[in-house]
Amino acid sequence: MARVTIDLPSMLGNVLGGVRRIEAEGDTWTQALDDAFRKLPALRVHVCDETGALRRHVLCFVNDVNTRFGEGPPPRLRDGDRITIMQAVSGG
């Protein structure tokens, strides 16, 4: 499994004891997120909704690629990849 970093937005840090980065492992970004949820269980409710999918206004990038784009199975992660959780631009 690839070893990756998951960066969290500052707002999530404000309710998660200041945590802004998690080291995680997984072959895909969903596996890496599951690993992060195991390490920091309080994170899950903020990233996923009751359907288990990413919340409507939450985006997840693998390096520079938005995971909402693209079709087919998620690409395999490589060591050193960066996953970034961020708020979608939802109006303004």
Place this chain on the structure above:
Amino acid sequence: MSTTLVLGTEKGAFLCRSKDRAKWTVEGPLFKGWKVTASTRTPGGRYLFATSSYVYGAALQTSTNLKDWKQVEKGPSYPKAKSDRQPTPGVAVGPGFEPRMNQIWTLAAAGKRLYAGADTAGLFTSDDDGESWQPVASLNDHPSRPNWFPGAGGLCLHSILVHGNRIWIGISAVGVWRSDDGGRSWTPKNKGVRHVIEDEKWKDIGFCVHGLASDPKEPDTIYRQDHAGFYISRNGGDTWDAAENGLPAGSVGMPGAKISASFGFPVAVDPHTKSLFIVPLESDEYRMPVDGKLRVYRSRDGGKSWEGLGEGLPNTPTYAGVLRGAMAVDAQKPCGVYFGTTSGQAFASADSGDTWRPLPCTLPRILHVAAYADR
């Protein structure tokens, strides 16, 4: 005795502290960027704050000292869902609707049990000082639920009163429900209150309760700020009577006509004198202080008559309202009364509302106010 006020806002919580209830200091924000919608002190002496975000969902935060915080991992939650459909304002949720945890609207402690009320409407309890929470299925899965419809603030359970095995809850825009068996079964209690929308099948729902408070010495006397007026029940909610003598004339839209009624949201009770405090607003259309005069109204005779209190409140045109969770009293003598506005001003009275002074801050929209005596 020193007092700590929690001001929960659209963008975080602020703490106002005072030793004499005259001079206040302001700290914060806690949970910067998050709505802070409710708080309570648990039977074990911890603080619980409810945080939510339209992006990142809702959770409970806990602390013993208001400095070091930890998120509750097994907080109130709904089961896994298949769709992400949200309720539509003014439309019953319909059969098969799957609730979601959008916001925790209220927290209450009674004995060793904690209660939480949520949007979408649901009641949750905790018997381990807030570490884990269970849904109250007898209410949350009530057969009338498909016919529940949201008010302007969402489909939310926002008020909880508890006395022994008797529990009252308020849901907008469904009404007041009472359990006489500790939450095993529930009955709507809205007789005497005007419907806001009458359901074809369930005639005893479709009421828009805004706020509830119980008499400190007679728990079956319940005060109800409703969409359709201010009401009092002296029999535990079995029947309700309007109690608006002296309140400014407001109006609310009802099917077929507009009627005169006192519109507003919060209601609080002095635990010693039983004085009532409310903030009437012009109408359900406008939701602003009447004629731009921000006034708290007090009743010292159990709702028979009301007087406007304004000494120390703004004399310039003020059109900011007060939301349902944004007023509180403390337990001192004379009782302190505190409220915050939708434009982020907050006011404190150390003499049961006779005089007021502004707190030294202008905050985001204030959603929640609570007063805690420091120990």
